[in-house]
Amino acid sequence: MNSNLFFDISSIFSAIPFFYGIYLLWKFVDKETNERQIIKNIFTGMIIGLISGLFFVFLSYGVYSFLDLSLMLVIIFPIYLEMVKFILYQRKKYWGKRETVLYGYGLGIGIGATFSLSMLYYYFVMHQNVSIIDYLGLLLFTFSMVFINITTTLYISYGICKKKRKMLENSMVIMILYFVTLLPFIWGFDIFYVSWNIVYVYPFYHISLKKMEECKNEKN
Secondary structure, X not given: OOHHHHHHHHHHHHHHHHHHHHHHHHOOOOOOOOHHHHHHHHHHHHHXXXXXXXXXXXXXXXXXXXXXXXXXXXHHHHHHHXXXXXXXXXOOOOOOOOOHHHHHHHHHHHHHHHHHHHHHHHHHHXXXXXXXXXXXXXXXXXXXXXXXXXXXXXXXXXXXXXXXXXXXXXXXXXXXXXXXXXXXXXXXXXXXXXXXXXXXXXXXXXXXXXXXXXXXXXXX
């Protein structure tokens, strides 16, 4: 397969959980919601995710043969990612506002979609002989990448809504453990060794949706 086809498949796979996530998000949108702000957060997330994803792929290529550097990467990188999310909401207009969780969801889904796009394209380039089972694994992996970014960004935005800073630490721990599951990806293993992390992600994703619903239904 050529590079254009790699990119097309990666884009389609990233779009599936992205649009599914948008469908779930819009269930929480009502007439009082600032839809333009949600869309703005989605596009902001897509820019952050693309830059971060390319950076992560570049670093992965450089450290895959070193155990100690790989371990450092899966600890330091998620801390950086969660700090970026947290800093974005350090403005007065977000603190204590119930709509912040919707903006957080939008940011997370944008980050997850383009981050996964970078990683899928990298995987296709490194593993050009991909089987049907591999495609299924890549799709599951893409869902996990999108859902984990929604989850941790919701944890942060929930903390901003509730004015509780400790949610940042929770999001960091969840994301670090997720990135640990990416070590086989960094080391060039088949996607089978990575895609199971959807089992780890989904319970946290479900809990984060409950937090979003709780905060969204409150009155300011």
